[in-house]
Amino acid sequence: MVKYFSDSPQELADFQSDFKNARKVVITSHQNPDGDAFGSGLGLYAYLKTLHFDSVAFISPTDYADFLGWMPGVSDVVVYESDQKEYAEKLMAEADLFFCLDFSAAARIKDMKDSLLASPAKKIVIDHHEQPEDFADYIFWNEKASSTCELVYQFIDKIGDVEQINQESAICLYTGLLTDTGSFKYEATSPEVHRIAGLLLAKGVVPNQIHRSLFDNNTLDRLKFLGYILNKKLVYLPEFRVCYIKLSQKELQKFNSKTGDTEGIVNYGLSMAGVVMSAIFIEKDGLIKISFRSVDDFSVSDFSREHFEGGGHKNAAGGRSKQSLEETVEKFLNLLPYYKNQLLLQPK
Structure with missing residues (x-):
């Protein structure tokens, strides 16, 4: 099943209006984030930071693993389950747009769930998990996609802004492609995945550096x-x-x-x-x-x-x-x- 709000001319027009008029954006992904959760979140974060918004924030419901600590933008991540909780609540309450990445059920963001649902922001789900809940204003969802990073790239493409993807964003999106395809070996590794990976390489991604950062840093x-x-x-x-x-x-x-x-x-x-x-x-x-x-x-x-x-x-x-x-x-x-x-x- 596929549901891209961008395939509806009216929904796309409504989103573009909300996107243009928004000043403050919040991004989140699921608790205990993996490579795709952080890759999609930080990849979108790096892209949105180049645009017209007054503020863009990435809030993680829980702390993240050391093997993700090298990723571009990770020092900016606001961790909800920490002394940053009050700041995170303020960001969510003031947001105009709220991107929900790599989860299809609000419970997957743990204690942030109530604040997400209460936020007045327009909510956008970008995800590939089965049976999504209906809590978002806009849904960009495909359960056959290899990763949410694949979908974030397609989302940026659908709104005609791929040229705005910078090297930092490309590194993060490639990370999610790599981890959620098992280094390009799982069944969902389609021609589209390799096409996107190639385009990200052209943005300055160095594959062996990412692979070593993820898999060759064991204690x-x-x-x-x-x-x-x-x-x-x-x-x-x-x-x-x-x-x-x-x-x-x-x-x-x-x-x-x-x-x-x-x-x-x-x-x-x-x-x-x-x-x-x-x-x-x-x-x-x-x-x-x-x-x-x-x-x-x-x-x-x-x-x-x-x-x-x-x-x-x-x-x-x-x-x-x-x-x-x-x-x-x-x-x-x-x-x-x-x-x-x-x-x-x-x-x-």
Whole structure:
């Protein structure tokens, strides 16, 4: 399903009027931001900063991981869950335009939700997750898109302003393309993705620098943590073609785990031949946070939405549980027999 407000002449005209007359803009993305959330947010931020607005602000609902700390504009990010909360509330209350990037449900911005919905600003959702909520004035949404960064580029293109994308913006947008396509290997890596990537390279992006900044800056603690997980915590269930990992709060503390240190670990399960679904269960802040990954036609988005208060994409989804870590994993294991036929039917 695709919904681009720019495809409606009336909606596009209304947006262009709002865009032209706006003075103050706020951008936000989902809590615990990943490369696409920050890439799209900071990419749009760098672009909008070149225009006529009196102020442009990027508010992150929560703190961000160290591996994103190198990105252009990151020092300007206002973190809501910090001593900047009062300032963030002021920005939202005074905004004329409010861009909501890389989330389709208002709950994905955690404690900022009420302030978002109460803001008098015109709200624009740019996103590629399934089943978007109806809280925005303008929607630029495509669940088949590789990333929100792809959509931000297309959005700027649709309003005829691609030439205004500068090097800083291009670096951020390329980052989201890279991370959300798994370095251009996932199914959503279309000819359009490579076309946009090429155009961003022409803006001054240096691919190997971005790749090293994202993937080659591990701490010794994180590498030891990863070794521990792969050696001691990865469980393979060949009868279901499933891998899973469970991590307790005590284990996170033992390896001095910081925000972002568990990012991407769930993908290691899928690197095993024949595995269809991989899951990771992490005990943190009184909840069990869950990530699911899959291949081919097995929808972890449906699985997570049905059983773990989650959702996302067909092959990449998140969820959560208020039960204990052991109870949550037991629930997961008890569900697998009901999905056995679907899991075993996937191509090898």
